[in-house]
Amino acid sequence: MNKDKNKKMPPNQAPMEKGKQGHPGMPGGKKMKRGAKNAGKTFARLLGYLIKGYALRIVVVLICIGLSAVASLYAADFLKELIKQIGVLVEAVKAGQPASSLNFDPIVKEIIKMIIIYVIGIISSFLFNFIMVKVSQGVLKTVREDLFSKMQRLPISYFDRNEFGNIMSRYTNDTDAIEQLIAQSIPNSVSSIVTIITSFIMMVTTSWQLTLVVIATLIIMLVVIKFVGGNSAKYFIAQQKSVGKLNGYIEEMSNGQKVVKVFNHEEQAKEDFDKLNGELCENMTKAHTFANIFMPIMANLNYLQYVIVAMVGGVLALKGMLIVPSGEAATPYVMLGIVSSFLLLSRNFSRPITMVSQQINSIVMALAGAERVFELMDEKPEADEGYITLVNAKIGENGEIIPCEEHTGIWAWHNPKAKEGEPEYIRLRGEITLEKVDFEYVEGKQVLNDISVYANPGQQIALVGATGAGKTTITNLINRFYDIADGKVRYDGININKIKKADLRRSLGVVLQEVNLFSGTIAENIRYGRMDATDEEIVAAAKLANAHDFISRLPEGYDTMLTGDGANLSQGQRQLLSIARAAIADSPVMILDEATSSIDTRTEFLVQRGMDKLMEGRTVFVIAHRLSTIRNSDVIMVMEHGEIIERGNHEDLIAKKGKYYQLYTGMFELD
Numbered sequence: 001m002n003k004d005k006n007k008k009m010p011p012n013q014a015p016m017e018k019g020k021q022g023h024p025g026m027p028g029g030k031k032m033k034r035g036a037k038n039a040g041k042t043f044a045r046l047l048g049y050l051i052k053g054y055a056l057r058i059v060v061v062l063i064c065i066g067l068s069a070v071a072s073l074y075a076a077d078f079l080k081e082l083i084k085q086i087g088v089l090v091e092a093v094k095a096g097q098p099a100s101s102l103n104f105d106p107i108v109k110e111i112i113k114m115i116i117i118y119v120i121g122i123i124s125s126f127l128f129n130f131i132m133v134k135v136s137q138g139v140l141k142t143v144r145e146d147l148f149s150k151m152q153r154l155p156i157s158y159f160d161r162n163e164f165g166n167i168m169s170r171y172t173n174d175t176d177a178i179e180q181l182i183a184q185s186i187p188n189s190v191s192s193i194v195t196i197i198t199s200f201i202m203m204v205t206t207s208w209q210l211t212l213v214v215i216a217t218l219i220i221m222l223v224v225i226k227f228v229g230g231n232s233a234k235y236f237i238a239q240q241k242s243v244g245k246l247n248g249y250i251e252e253m254s255n256g257q258k259v260v261k262v263f264n265h266e267e268q269a270k271e272d273f274d275k276l277n278g279e280l281c282e283n284m285t286k287a288h289t290f291a292n293i294f295m296p297i298m299a300n301l302n303y304l305q306y307v308i309v310a311m312v313g314g315v316l317a318l319k320g321m322l323i324v325p326s327g328e329a330a331t332p333y334v335m336l337g338i339v340s341s342f343l344l345l346s347r348n349f350s351r352p353i354t355m356v357s358q359q360i361n362s363i364v365m366a367l368a369g370a371e372r373v374f375e376l377m378d379e380k381p382e383a384d385e386g387y388i389t390l391v392n393a394k395i396g397e398n399g400e401i402i403p404c405e406e407h408t409g410i411w412a413w414h415n416p417k418a419k420e421g422e423p424e425y426i427r428l429r430g431e432i433t434l435e436k437v438d439f440e441y442v443e444g445k446q447v448l449n450d451i452s453v454y455a456n457p458g459q460q461i462a463l464v465g466a467t468g469a470g471k472t473t474i475t476n477l478i479n480r481f482y483d484i485a486d487g488k489v490r491y492d493g494i495n496i497n498k499i500k501k502a503d504l505r506r507s508l509g510v511v512l513q514e515v516n517l518f519s520g521t522i523a524e525n526i527r528y529g530r531m532d533a534t535d536e537e538i539v540a541a542a543k544l545a546n547a548h549d550f551i552s553r554l555p556e557g558y559d560t561m562l563t564g565d566g567a568n569l570s571q572g573q574r575q576l577l578s579i580a581r582a583a584i585a586d587s588p589v590m591i592l593d594e595a596t597s598s599i600d601t602r603t604e605f606l607v608q609r610g611m612d613k614l615m616e617g618r619t620v621f622v623i624a625h626r627l628s629t630i631r632n633s634d635v636i637m638v639m640e641h642g643e644i645i646e647r648g649n650h651e652d653l654i655a656k657k658g659k660y661y662q663l664y665t666g667m668f669e670l671d
Helices: 039-094 105-152 156-161 164-206 208-255 257-262 266-318 332-377 471-478 501-506 522-527 535-544 548-553 571-585 601-615 650-656 659-665
Strands: 389-395 401-404 411-415 424-427 432-442 445-455 460-465 486-491 508-511 589-593 619-623 635-640 643-648
Touching: 039 105, 039 164, 039 332, 105 164, 105 332, 164 208, 164 332, 208 257, 208 266, 208 332, 257 266, 266 332, 389 424, 389 501, 401 411, 401 424, 432 471, 445 471, 445 643, 460 471, 471 486, 471 589, 471 619, 501 508, 508 571, 522 535, 522 571, 535 548, 535 571, 571 601, 635 650, 635 659, 643 650, 643 659, 650 659
Parallel strands: 460 619, 460 635, 508 589, 589 619
Antiparallel strands: 389 401, 389 411, 411 424, 432 445, 432 486, 635 643
16 A cells, blocks of 8 residues: 555654544554543533524413423312311311301312413423423434534644544534433423422421421432432533443454454454443443442432421421411411421432432533533634636637536636736646645644655656655645745646635545445446536546446446445455546546555556546646656656655656666565
8 A cells, every 4th residue: 555654754744644643542542532532612602502592482381391390389279288187177177167158169269270370381381392302302403404514624644633433422422412402401400490480489388397297308319319419410421421432343343354364363353342342231231330329329318308307297286386377267277287398399309409409410420411412613724815716618609718617627726816906817737746845643743744746737747655655645635735944836837825725626526545435326426527527528527437338337337325334346346436436536646645546457447548638738746656657758757755856757867776766677666
C-alpha cells in the first residue's frame, strides 16, 4: 500500500488508516473522561431545542402536569371530608335520628366531585405523555439533522482523530438517551416536583406537627439518595462512555476482519475485545446494582415513614394533642380524618422524591450523551474564506467567456472581486503549481519541506516514493483537506485559498486506492460523481472505465443493488466503478492515488486504455507503486522524507541512474 502516512507522527494527529484512530487497545487511544463537564449549559441547550419549536406544546404540557398533580392530591382532601361526613352521620344515628332522615347529599357530592377531578387528572396525564412523545421525536429529529449537517462541514482532520464507531455512537446511544430524557425523565421529574411542592403545602396546612415528623424521616432518605443514587449515576455515565469505546472497536474489527485473519490476530483481537467488554460489563453491573437496590431501599423507607407518621398521629389524636385547623371542632372523626388524610399526603410527598431520585440516573446519562453530541456540534467547522466560484461556460464569437447553466465541458473561474469592479471570468486550464510549500500535521513535525511542483495544463505528473514520503499529502493540499503552513498553491494562477472549497473540489476528480461504494444500484453509485448525469452518460462513463462488460453480465445490470460497500463485487470491479464515477464527473484535473493497485494485470491493461482516455486533455496527478503505469508521465517526481529528490521524465531519470533507476530496475524496493 502506498498510503501517505507519516509513521513518526503521534496517533490522533496525523492521517491514519481507517478505523485505527485511538481505540483503547492501541497506543494513542483517548482516555475518555467521566461525567458531563458542564451539565447546566448542556441542559440549557436541550431546553433551547424544546422552546425553539415546541413552546406552545410545552405550555400545554405544564398545564396538564399541574392538573394531573392536583388531581392525584385531591384523594387526601376527599378522604378527610368523607370521614368527617361519616362522623356526622354516625353522631346523628347515636342521637336517635332515623336512618331514613339522614342526609347523604354531602357524601354524594364529594364522590361526584372526586370522579370529575380524577377524570380530568387521567385525561391530563394521558395528554402530557402523548404530547411529550411527539415533542421528543421532533427534537431528536432536529438534533440528528443538526449533528449530520455539522458533520458534513467538519475537516478531514476530525475524522483522522476520531473512531468512526465512536462517532456512530453519538447518533445511536447518545441520542436514544436524549430521547428518554425528553419523553420521560423531564416530564416525570417536573410532575414529581409539582407534586412534592403541592403535597408539602397541603401537609403544612393539614398538620404542621406531623409535617415535622416527615421532615425528620426525609433527612434519612436524602442521605440514602445521595449515596446510592450518586454511585448509580457515576457508573451510568461510565457505562455510556464504555458503550462508545466498544462500538468503535467492533466497527474497527469488522472493517479489518481480513487483516485480522491474515495475521492470525484473532486471539489478540479477542483479548482486546474482552478487556473493553469487561470494562462495560463492570460499569453496567455496578450501575444497575445501585439502581436495582435503590427502589427497594426507598420503598422500605417510605413504609417506615408511613408507620412512624401513623403511630405519632394516632398517639396525638388519642391524647387530644393534635392541632386541628381553625373553625373545625376537635372531634375524634375530624382528628381521624386529619391523620388519614396526612398519611396519604405523606405517601404522595415521599413517592415523587423516590421517582425524581430514580430519574437522576437517566438525566445524568442523557446529559453525558447530549454533551458528546454537542461536542461534535461545537467542533470548529472547515474554514472557507474563498469567494471565487466555478461555472459552466461557453466561448463567444470573439473568444470571450460566457457563463451558462448547461454542462458544456468548458469551465471558468468566476471572480466577483476583479480590480475593475466587474466580474471576471478566467477559463479553467488545469495549471497547478506549488511554490516552496512547507506543511506539518503536528507542530514541530514537518511533513513537506520546500516543495515546488509545476503542472502545466494537460500534463501527467507522477509522484513516487516510500510510504510517508509525502505523496498523498501533496494531493490533500491541492484538495484543501489541509491548509499549508508556508508557501503558495495556485490553480490557473489563482491562490486556492481564494477559491471556494466546494468549487475547488468540483474541479478535481479523485480515484483512491480505498474504494467506498454506497448502498444503492450500480447506476446510482456511478451517478454519485455527477448527480444530474443521464443514463446514457452513466453507460458512457462505464465504457470509458471498461466497467460496462462486467456490469452487463450481472443479472440486473446497472440496476444491481450494492450493499456492504459493494461486498458482492470483486476488488477490481469495485475499483472500476470508482474510476467510472470519476469519469462521469468530467473534472478537468484528476488525482489517481494508487488507482490500479487493486486490479490484476489483465484488468489493468483494460483499465489503462480507459484511463488514457480519461486523462486525455486533463492535468493528472498519479501516485503509484507500480512504476509501469507511470512510464508515459510527462514529469516523474521521486519523493523522500518530504522532499523531492529527483524529477524528470522516465528516460531522463533512467539516464541519471539515481533512486528512480534503482526502483525501476528492482535494485531498491518501495516499502
